Amino acid sequence: MNQPAPFFLDCDTGIDDALALAYLLASPRADLVGIGTVSGNIDAAGGARNTLDLLQLAGYPDIPVAIGAHDPQEGTFHGGAPHVHGDNGIGGVELAPSDRGPVEVSAAELLVQLAHRFPGELRVVAIGPLTNIAEALRLEPQLTELVAEITIMGGAALAPGNITPVSEANIANDPEAAAEVLAADWNVTLVPLDVTMTNVLEENHRQELLASEHPVSQALGEMLGYYFGFYIDIFGRACSAMHDPLAAAIAVRGVEVATAPKVRVQVDTTTGPSRGQTVCDLRGQYLGFPDQRGARCRVVLEIGEKFAPHLLGTLQAAWLSEEQVAEPVT
Amino acid sequence: MNQPAPFFLDCDTGIDDALALAYLLASPRADLVGIGTVSGNIDAAGGARNTLDLLQLAGYPDIPVAIGAHDPQEGTFHGGAPHVHGDNGIGGVELAPSDRGPVEVSAAELLVQLAHRFPGELRVVAIGPLTNIAEALRLEPQLTELVAEITIMGGAALAPGNITPVSEANIANDPEAAAEVLAADWNVTLVPLDVTMTNVLEENHRQELLASEHPVSQALGEMLGYYFGFYIDIFGRACSAMHDPLAAAIAVRGVEVATAPKVRVQVDTTTGPSRGQTVCDLRGQYLGFPDQRGARCRVVLEIGEKFAPHLLGTLQAAWLSEEQVAEPVT
Numbered sequence: 210m211n212q213p214a215p216f217f218l219d220c221d222t223g224i225d226d227a228l229a230l231a232y233l234l235a236s237p238r239a240d241l242v243g244i245g246t247v248s249g250n251i252d253a254a255g256g257a258r259n260t261l262d263l264l265q266l267a268g269y270p271d272i273p274v275a276i277g278a279h280d281p282q283e284g285t286f287h288g289g290a291p292h293v294h295g296d297n298g299i300g301g302v303e304l305a306p307s308d309r310g311p312v313e314v315s316a317a318e319l320l321v322q323l324a325h326r327f328p329g330e331l332r333v334v335a336i337g338p339l340t341n342i343a344e345a346l347r348l349e350p351q352l353t354e355l356v357a358e359i360t361i362m363g364g365a366a367l368a369p370g371n372i373t374p375v376s377e378a379n380i381a382n383d384p385e386a387a388a389e390v391l392a393a394d395w396n397v398t399l400v401p402l403d404v405t406m407t408n409v410l411e412e413n414h415r416q417e418l419l420a421s422e423h424p425v426s427q428a429l430g431e432m433l434g435y436y437f438g439f440y441i442d443i444f445g446r447a448c449s450a451m452h453d454p455l456a457a458a459i460a461v462r463g464v465e466v467a468t469a470p471k472v473r474v475q476v477d478t479t480t481g482p483s484r485g486q487t488v489c490d491l492r493g494q495y496l497g498f499p500d501q502r503g504a505r506c507r508v509v510l511e512i513g514e515k516f517a518p519h520l521l522g523t524l525q526a527a528w529l530s531e532e533q534v535a536e537p538v539t
Numbered sequence: 540m541n542q543p544a545p546f547f548l549d550c551d552t553g554i555d556d557a558l559a560l561a562y563l564l565a566s567p568r569a570d571l572v573g574i575g576t577v578s579g580n581i582d583a584a585g586g587a588r589n590t591l592d593l594l595q596l597a598g599y600p601d602i603p604v605a606i607g608a609h610d611p612q613e614g615t616f617h618g619g620a621p622h623v624h625g626d627n628g629i630g631g632v633e634l635a636p637s638d639r640g641p642v643e644v645s646a647a648e649l650l651v652q653l654a655h656r657f658p659g660e661l662r663v664v665a666i667g668p669l670t671n672i673a674e675a676l677r678l679e680p681q682l683t684e685l686v687a688e689i690t691i692m693g694g695a696a697l698a699p700g701n702i703t704p705v706s707e708a709n710i711a712n713d714p715e716a717a718a719e720v721l722a723a724d725w726n727v728t729l730v731p732l733d734v735t736m737t738n739v740l741e742e743n744h745r746q747e748l749l750a751s752e753h754p755v756s757q758a759l760g761e762m763l764g765y766y767f768g769f770y771i772d773i774f775g776r777a778c779s780a781m782h783d784p785l786a787a788a789i790a791v792r793g794v795e796v797a798t799a800p801k802v803r804v805q806v807d808t809t810t811g812p813s814r815g816q817t818v819c820d821l822r823g824q825y826l827g828f829p830d831q832r833g834a835r836c837r838v839v840l841e842i843g844e845k846f847a848p849h850l851l852g853t854l855q856a857a858w859l860s861e862e863q864v865a866e867p868v869t
Contacts, residue, residue, distance in 0.1 A: 367697050374803075374820040375813075406825065444825050473704075475812045482805045483705075483813030490704040495736065495774050 213240040214357070215327040216460070217320050219277070220453070221249030221337030222259040224294050224436045229336055229362075229453035230260065231425050232520060234267050235527030238461040241269070242331075243323045245316025247277045248286040249337040249382055251298030254279070255289075256337070257311045259297070262304035267425045270309050277316025277341035281383035290378070293439045300435030302428055317344035324355035333359040334460045335390075336453040338379050343386035346393055353395035362456035363387065364401040364474075364487030366508050367494075372485065377402050380476060381485030388476035391487070397506040399474065400456040401487060404509050408455055408516040409448045412437070417521055423528040454520055459509060464519055468511035470498040543570040544687070545657040546790070547650050549607070550783070551579030551667030552589040554624050554766040559666055559692075559783035560590065561755050562850060564597050565857030568791040571599070572661075573653045575646025577607045578616040579667040579712055581628030584609070585619075586667075587641045589627070592634035597755045600639050607646025607671035611713035620708070623769045630765030632758055647674035654685035663689040664790045665720075666783040668709050673716035676723055683725035692786035693717065694731040694804075694817030696838050697824075703815065707732050710806060711815030718806035721817070727836040729804065730786040731817060734839050738785055738846040739778045742767070747851055753858040784850055789839060794849055798841035800828040 418430030693709035748760030
């Protein structure tokens, strides 16, 4: 990737989604060509509104944002995670409303359109439930060939879950869609809790964002105040997991993976206690996690460097060098 | 436990079962008062034969051995694991046949009898599928109060499974029975693959057994030759996991546990990809695994010392000091 590659982001913005979005905008390796939203941390329409507002604040109001599925394949949307992300999805931070609205097509339709516009090149980063991606696979069975690769924040391999003892929120919110996406014949990189819970942002990182002169960094720092509050019960201190931005950084090869075997992955779609689990075949653990023959899903268990400095450095470098940054909306 | 406590062993002998049996006979903290067998590594009748032969070789022919369930609660016995334990269950090693036969009662009946004989004192070590234990709970609903505690070798908490990506053999061989036993209101210690796969016996330990003058140690060393062969594909070298003897050692407090939170544990009894999984709620990982209020199942994730030296030392000390050792049967 010497030239920036075209990226499609599917998200449920969400505080860590906002960080992932900012990272993709900032990374010199990514050209963000479209965004879909799905219900997860907040409903799909609310996630689109947050995304549009962030894009305007960041100076990229022209990137198309498409609203995707409101409900998962089975059942109805549960109402989001206000205890984690706040009632408005971004920790109660008030952004200036964007002048733009979402595009007319659905998130799945936008993804299919972009896959045809960038055949063999488009990279997908999916950081919400996989409802839209599964819908796109049904709309366009060639999608698996048109898309270069897909990176998914989701699941728990050997780490505990965060919704149930063994399931993670993005997968648990639509296990049927996740099962379709992970069974499809394409190059998948799964970024599970195993690696997102062990690469955290601390209070000094948040202070660094707040001290930035860039309004997006300031807003992210404010949002993280809310997010850190949720994580006190999990980590015993004010800090946060870095689920979505880590997936984005792995997708753009901004951070290198250290342990990421290609193994068989099956999603539990039963109604039993393991519903929503990503059943990853990691029985090769004692041999150092060799790849399994024929498996196309790479499960990231470890990265090769500290993530927070890379994330903050990427944002800072972009804001310093950029000329297209919008004036703070006041 | 200053006085040796009465122990009931439920097993499917089995090479590592043979080690657990030898350990319980050797430990000054355990008084082995009865043994049940269940189909697992080998069928229940074959396991009883191996157990009787080992008891005679060790000089304890009077400990009652009862044959338990041949089939799991659902379906039929799958035929054992000859690729792991050999066709005869003990790596093809030929022991002199015992003069004794099994007792007339079933394993579950023997357990209930002994629980009444040692009320509040009897400790159970279950190192096979839990079919007999579940049957005993049905025979005698007071069993949970009569038994002081039960230690189970089984399951996989955060480690990969050994039968499927998430299930371990003892639980996977009878998930319905395991669900009953783990849902019962008694003090359970679960010794899962997390700790049995990380405490291994190496070739030098096996040589130590072979060099012993005691026929039981010699026989164990020979059996382990077969077992080590199976584990080459798992560990990349000739060595072996120490599933059953480690559970026995934890049960008698021969080794101390280092990380063993009391948490909710549910067995997956669906027909999905997680069938047979022990779903342990270890979401407290990032706080150092605190106990969960009301949970009575202790899940051992780490022990506080090296196991192999303790195991070999216990056998050696017993054989050296003992006067009741039988003459080698030639």
